[in-house]
Structures are given as structure tokens and as C-alpha cells.
Amino acid sequence: MKALRGRLFHLCGSSALDPKPEWIDDGLLVINDEGCIEQIGQAAALLPSLPAGCMVQDHRPYWILPGFIDVHTHFVQLGMVASYGESLLTWLERYTFPEEEKFVSAEISREVSHYFLRALLSHGVTTASVYGSVHKVSCETLFAEAENLNLRLLAGKTLMNRNAPDSLISHDANGKDLEATQALVERWHGRGRLGYSLTPRFAPTSSDDQMRWVGEMYQASMARGSSEPPLFLQSHLAENLQECQWVAELYPDAASYCQVYDRFHHLGSGAIFGHCIHLNDEDRGIMASRGASVAFCPSSNLFLGSGLFDLDAAVLAGLKVGLGTDIGAGTSMSMFKTMLNAYQVCKLRGQTLSPEAAFFLATLGGAQALRLDPYVGNFQRGKEADLQVLNPSAIALLDRRLQSARTKSEELFALLALGDERCLVAAYVLGQKRV
Numbered sequence: 001m002k003a004l005r006g007r008l009f010h011l012c013g014s015s016a017l018d019p020k021p022e023w024i025d026d027g028l029l030v031i032n033d034e035g036c037i038e039q040i041g042q043a044a045a046l047l048p049s050l051p052a053g054c055m056v057q058d059h060r061p062y063w064i065l066p067g068f069i070d071v072h073t074h075f076v077q078l079g080m081v082a083s084y085g086e087s088l089l090t091w092l093e094r095y096t097f098p099e100e101e102k103f104v105s106a107e108i109s110r111e112v113s114h115y116f117l118r119a120l121l122s123h124g125v126t127t128a129s130v131y132g133s134v135h136k137v138s139c140e141t142l143f144a145e146a147e148n149l150n151l152r153l154l155a156g157k158t159l160m161n162r163n164a165p166d167s168l169i170s171h172d173a174n175g176k177d178l179e180a181t182q183a184l185v186e187r188w189h190g191r192g193r194l195g196y197s198l199t200p201r202f203a204p205t206s207s208d209d210q211m212r213w214v215g216e217m218y219q220a221s222m223a224r225g226s227s228e229p230p231l232f233l234q235s236h237l238a239e240n241l242q243e244c245q246w247v248a249e250l251y252p253d254a255a256s257y258c259q260v261y262d263r264f265h266h267l268g269s270g271a272i273f274g275h276c277i278h279l280n281d282e283d284r285g286i287m288a289s290r291g292a293s294v295a296f297c298p299s300s301n302l303f304l305g306s307g308l309f310d311l312d313a314a315v316l317a318g319l320k321v322g323l324g325t326d327i328g329a330g331t332s333m334s335m336f337k338t339m340l341n342a343y344q345v346c347k348l349r350g351q352t353l354s355p356e357a358a359f360f361l362a363t364l365g366g367a368q369a370l371r372l373d374p375y376v377g378n379f380q381r382g383k384e385a386d387l388q389v390l391n392p393s394a395i396a397l398l399d400r401r402l403q404s405a406r407t408k409s410e411e412l413f414a415l416l417a418l419g420d421e422r423c424l425v426a427a428y429v430l431g432q433k434r435v
């Protein structure tokens with residue numbers, strides 16, 4: 001058993017509309033031998049009751065927050081991040097596909113997996129939902145590295161069997177992709193803290209056959225009940241108008257892009273769709289009724305000029321929303337920058353995003369969107385101790401700004417707007433210090 005002492009902050013609410021912040025200025029987190037939260041409270045109240053020999057790591061005056069959760073990122077695009085802005089479809093063709101082709105090599109895949117997961121931790125991100133390339137080996141190396149670090153991580157091999165370069169698609173429609181996915185699920189899903197996410201890139205690059213077996217595999221896993229954990233699913237939806245138009249041409253009889261996924265039974269709990277910018281109320285209602293979630297990726301949306309996500313409409317429709325960096329269309333692995341971009345997108349939409357709501361999206365909201373909230377997202381008793389220790393004074397301007405902050409909310413907003421990974425003092429994974 002161990003305890004961490006510092007300024008605790010986490011969210012306990014049900015949505016970004018009701019984030020329920022909790023601050024404990026001199027707090028103690030007691031962590032049991034399994035790496036889970038045993039107790040949270042005032043240090044003065046809890047210290048006398050600690051068992052003899054319990055190590056107390058004193059992080060005062062630093063802040064202790066739950067680890068960030070990045071609900072949408074492509075580790076195989078790290079090498080082409082910050083490629084000069086194009087629109088989505090030409091950007092995929094010119095930069096993304098050539099980069100992803102490199103992951104046919106196990107050596108490259110291993111090197112990038114190693115770098116990427118450590119970079120996540122150094123940004124305070126302790127859980128992510130990650131797209132691999134079409135190559136099975138990309139997920140093999142990523143899961144193996146995540147297992148070494150004991151991370152709670154979701155990932156999947158990207159599925160594409162049409163409308164993509166020959167080098168990235170399998171032509172035996174139901175063959176290689178299905179078998180590779182089954183093998184990855186068997187080997188990695190539910191192993192330790194890892195989960196498998198079925199990953200069709202988006203409707204235009206999967207045939208009807210592929211869309212069908214993905215939906216069947218996903219629904220069958222949900223129907224099995226508690227004996228085995230159900231699979232996850234991730235894809236992209238309504239990011240850009242040109243893409244929406246393309247989907248309308250490919251599926252002329254579908255009422256909307258969203259309903260293409262619904263037709264193949266991809267919408268459900270633990271299924272998360274990147275972007276969801278160009279949706280209508282009916283689409284949001286369908287997604288919410290099925291339990292599907294949204295990955296709000298503001299950095300990426302601003303970079304590619306895809307549009308402004310309507311956060312209020314999504315939350316009011318009952319959708320669970322998390323924040324994604326969407327590397328490599330997003331330009332930063334920092335969830336601080338991503339929260340600031342989310343705030344800016346909301347402003348341009350005429351909406352507000354309080355700092356508490358932004359941190360909710362980056363932690364507990366992300367956990368809910370990925371169906372991982374029983375395990376991570378805040379410091380509720382019994383959850384896994386994935387957390388970050390932050391020193392806001394590491395950045396001179398932020399330190400100066402905090403001195404004139406009048407409320408905790410002002411402090412939090414200054415951290416959101418001026419903070420970055422330089423503030424990170426430590427990241428803990430299941431109670432173990434990893435950075």
C-alpha cells in the first residue's frame with residue numbers, strides 16, 4: 001500500500017454539462033497493492049489511519065489529476081504529423097497512406113510503438129484509443145509495448161478493402177482482414193488492461209462485406225454477456241463535407257452517413273466515432289439511443305478546416321463525448337492544447353466550455369465514451385490509479401498568471417490555456433510511477 005499527497009483535482013459528474021469538480025487542497029490518495037484507489041480525502045484526516053509501513057510520497061505543492069484519456073489517435077501517423085494543410089481526402093492520399101505503408105515492417109512498427117507510448121505518458125495521457133495501420137504487426141507491437149508498461153489501452157488494426165492504395169488493401173474481401181482481426185482479438189482482447197477495438201477506417205474504404213462482418217463480430221461479442229468482455233469499435237464519421245458527399249454517392253439509399261454504420265450494426269456501447277461534425281439531430285438521436293459515443297478532435301478539425309463540432313447539441317442529445325488528439329491530423333499530443341482548441345471551437349460556435357467541462361472531456365468523459373469508466377477517469381474508490389502530477393509553476397507565464405487567479409476555476413482555466421507537458425512531474429500507471 002502507498003499514498004500520494006498533493007493538491008487533488010478530479011471530476012465526478014455524468015456529463016460535460018454537469019462535471020462535478022472536486023478539489024482537495026491538501027489531499028491524500030491511498031493506493032492498494034493492486035494499484036487501485038483505496039481511499040481519497042483530506043491528508044490530515046487520513047494520515048493517522050494509514051497502516052504502519054505505508055509509504056507516503058509527498059508531491060506537495062504539486063497538483064494530482066487523473067491521467068488524460070485520448071479517445072482518438074493514430075500512432076502510425078506520428079511520422080507525418082504537421083504535414084502542410086490540405087483537405088481530408090487529398091491529405092489522406094498525399095501524406096497519410098504513404099506513411100502508413102511503412103508499417104509493413106515489424107522493425108519500424110516496434111520502434112514507433114515504443115516511442116509513441118512513452119510520448120503519451122510524458123504528456124500525462126495514461127489511456128488512449130489507437131488506430132494501427134492495416135498491418136497486423138502494427139497492433140502486435142503496440143499491444144506488446146503497452147503490456148510492458150501495463151497501460152489501459154484500446155487499439156485495432158485499420159480495415160480497408162477498397163478506395164485506397166493497392167499496397168494498403170487486401171483484395172480477398174473476407175479473407176486476410178477478418179483472419180488477422182480474429183487473431184488479434186484472440187491474443188490481446190481482455191489480456192491485462194488491453195482491449196481490442198474493431199477499426200474500419202471509415203465507410204468509403206470498407207466494402208459492404210467488410211462492414212457486415214465487423215458489425216456481426218461486434219454485436220456477437222456484446223451478446224455473449226459477462227463471460228467475456230465485449231469488443232470495442234472505432235471509426236470516423238461526418239468529418240468533412242466532401243467526405244459526406246462521397247458517402248452519399250456510395251450509399252444512395254441511406255438516409256444519412258450515420259445510418260450507414262447503423263445499417264451494419266456498428267453503433268453501440270463502446271463504439272466511438274471520430275469527428276461527427278456534420279450530423280443532424282436525427283443522427284445524434286440514433287447514436288445516443290444505441291449508446292455510441294463521439295471523439296471530439298478540435299485540433300484536427302481546425303487543422304484540416306473540417307468544421308466546428310457542435311458540442312452542446314451532442315451533449316444535449318445524450319451522447320457521450322471524449323477528446324481526441326487525432327494525431328496526425330491533430331498537431332499536438334498535448335491534451336492541454338486539445339482542450340484549448342475545444343474551447344476555441346465552442347467559442348466560434350457561440351457556445352461556452354468551462355475549464356471544469358474541458359477537464360471532464362479529457363478525463364472522465366473520455367472514459368465514459370470508451371466504456372472504460374468502471375476502471376479509470378477519476379479517483380473514485382476502486383478505480384485504477386492512473387494519474388499525473390503537475391507543477392504549473394514549471395511555466396513562468398502560467399506561474400505568474402496563477403498568482404492573480406481569484407478562484408479555483410480561474411486557476412484551472414489558466415492551466416488549460418497556458419499549461420503543457422513541461423508541467424508534468426510524474427505519471428503513474430496502476431499506482432506505479434512510469435515517468
Ligand SMILES: [Zn+2]
Binds near residue numbers: 073074236274
Ligand atoms: Zn482519425
